[in-house]
Amino acid sequence: MEMEYLTRTEFAGLDEQExxxxxxxxxxxxxxxxxxxxxxxxxxxxxxxxxQGGTTRSTREISALNDLLLRSISWFPAAALVL
Numbered sequence: 313m314e315m316e317y318l319t320r321t322e323f324a325g326l327d328e329q330e331x332x333x334x335x336x337x338x339x340x341x342x343x344x345x346x347x348x349x350x351x352x353x354x355x356x357x358x359x360x361x362x363x364q365g366g367t368t369r370s371t372r373e374i375s376a377l378n379d380l381l382l383r384s385i386s387w388f389p390a391a392a393l394v395l
Contacts, residue, residue: 354384 315334318326357380365373 350384357384 315338318324318331318334323331358377361377361380
C-alpha cells in the first residue's frame with residue numbers, strides 16, 4: 313500500500329536510494345512470509361500423516377518420513393534452515 317501511495321504521489325520527497333531500500337525491505341518481508349508458509353505446509357503434511365496413520369513404527373514408515381523431510385529441505389533457501 314505504501315508503494316501504491318508513493319507511486320500515485322509520483323515519489324514526492326523520495327530519492328532513488330530510499331525507493332530501492334523500500335523495495336528491498338518489501339522483498340525481505342515477502343521472502344520471510346514464503347518461508348513461514350513453507351514451514352506451515354510441511355507441518356500440515358506431517359500432522360496429516362500422524363493423524364491418519366499414527367506414529368511411525370516400521371523401517372519403511374521411518375524411511376518414508378525421512379524422504380519427506382529431505383525433499384522438504386529443498387523447498388527452503390539456505391538462510392531459512394539456520395533459523
